[in-house]
Amino acid sequence: MADVLTAEAVRNELGGLAGWSGDPAGITRTVELASFPAAVTVVDRVAVVAEELDHHPDIDIRWRTLTFRCVTHSAGGVTLRDVELARRIDEIVGAAR
Numbered sequence: 001m002a003d004v005l006t007a008e009a010v011r012n013e014l015g016g017l018a019g020w021s022g023d024p025a026g027i028t029r030t031v032e033l034a035s036f037p038a039a040v041t042v043v044d045r046v047a048v049v050a051e052e053l054d055h056h057p058d059i060d061i062r063w064r065t066l067t068f069r070c071v072t073h074s075a076g077g078v079t080l081r082d083v084e085l086a087r088r089i090d091e092i093v094g095a096a097r
């Protein structure tokens with residue numbers, strides 16, 4: 001689960017993750033919510049999931065635009081844990097707009 005994915009494997013996984021882009025150094029998705037409070041609510045929900053998974057995205061908050069970056073810091077690259085986290089972020093974002 002903690003092996004860094006090859007560039008080809010990342011490309012394959014990105015095929016199933018609409019809105020995400022990246023490479024073995026990290027995968028990112030930027031989303032715009034309706035308002036700053038709505039964006040912060042999404043971050044709050046992502047925080048719960050990140051704790052549950054013990055895997056945490058890097059999050060950039062700019063007014064109502066959020067950028068999530070998933071990379072397994074301890075492995076030095078993208079692993080399947082990041083793909084799972086990205087899917088969970090998508091569920092939360094999808095429910096919020």
Ligand SMILES: C[C@H](O)[C@H](O)[C@H]1CNC2=NC(N)=NC(=O)C2=N1
Nearest residue numbers: 054055056057071072073074075
């Ligand atoms: C001890 C704990 O499992 C580690 O510090 C976890 C926490 N969350 C993490 N999140 C991410 N994205 N990468 C990590 O290497 C990582 N390490």
